[in-house]
Amino acid sequence: MIIASKKPIEEIIQEVKDYKRLLILGCNECVTVCEAGGKKEVEVLASALRMHFIKEGNEKKIDEKTLERQCDHEYLEEIRGIVDNYDAILSLACGVGVQFTAEKYHSTPLIPGVNTCFLGANEQRGMWTERCQACGSCILARTGGICPISRCAKRVMNGPCGGSSKGKCEINKELDCAWQLIVDRLRDLGRLDDYEIVAPIKDWSTERAGGPRKVVREDVQV
Amino acid sequence: MRLKCPANFRIVRLPCTGKIDVIHILRAFEKGADGVYVVGCMEGDCHFKSGNFRARKRVEQAAKILDKIGVGGERVKMFNLSSGEGPLFAQYSIEMDKKIKELGPNPVKVALQAKKKAA
Structure with a gap:
């Protein structure tokens, strides 16, 4: 929400x-x-x-x-x-x-x-954390359900970067490194081989950088 | 016990202080109350576990708002006592009465009365 x-x-x-x-x-x-x-x-x-x-x-x-x-x-x-x-x-x-x-x-x-x-989740009473940046082309299927766009400070597509230390991000010692979470989850899912696949260059035209966006669904229009 | 306590306050009974909300406290001030104090059970003794802790937080929130709008956050306070402490209840009411009298009347009420007089 x-x-x-x-x-x-x-x-x-x-x-x-x-x-x-x-x-x-x-x-x-x-x-x-x-x-x-x-x-x-x-x-x-x-x-x-x-x-x-x-x-x-x-x-x-x-x-x-x-x-x-x-x-x-x-x-x-x-x-x-x-x-x-x-x-x-x-x-x-x-x-x-x-x-x-x-x-x-x-x-x-x-x-x-x-x-x-x-856009975030109700993590606990009185605490909300970011989960999505509405980039317009979801890659969660490849990243174990953890979003590197919204949860990595650098939005790194093939992480982690050199600032990841003991599972935490260099910008804040309390902030989880998104790529550490991704690797951990892929391992738990038995899909660590997916981590080896180099992610292609992301199409940012669907993100806000491409100007204000619009979704048109002719099938539901009356 | 026939304890003496001020006659100028009205008791609003709640099933638990956890029922109180910021708006209840603010409405009391809007309707002209000079002060509000919330009396809950001893901390750790809440029958509903955390009702009195919630009440304390809401009293603090109301105090912050009252400070920001210039009514004065010190007009609202939370007390804790057990149901067997009648003398302490009387003492708190005397304490609060003294404090509110020192602070003077609610400025919102004063402004409304002045406006009525002028009209």
């Missing part, structure tokens, strides 16, 4: 201080699971902002709403009837949700309430 982290409340206060009527818009998907922008976070932020602005003598109308998703037309339509009641929307969705809402409601200023970080 997409991992996001909360923006500092001071930053949010600065961004919204000039708007009189504000809608705080949460998202029920990834940001709810990573506890950055779900219904609960919307409630807490709304309460904190209301109190702050009352105290400052600058009382605002701050309302709360959480959509199922902000990256889908159908759910974003739910606020069409109320969006004109607000001077701005503070969206706690990931960057995708914020932008999609902004595209849909062109005349309403959109302010992001979270920092979108990466």
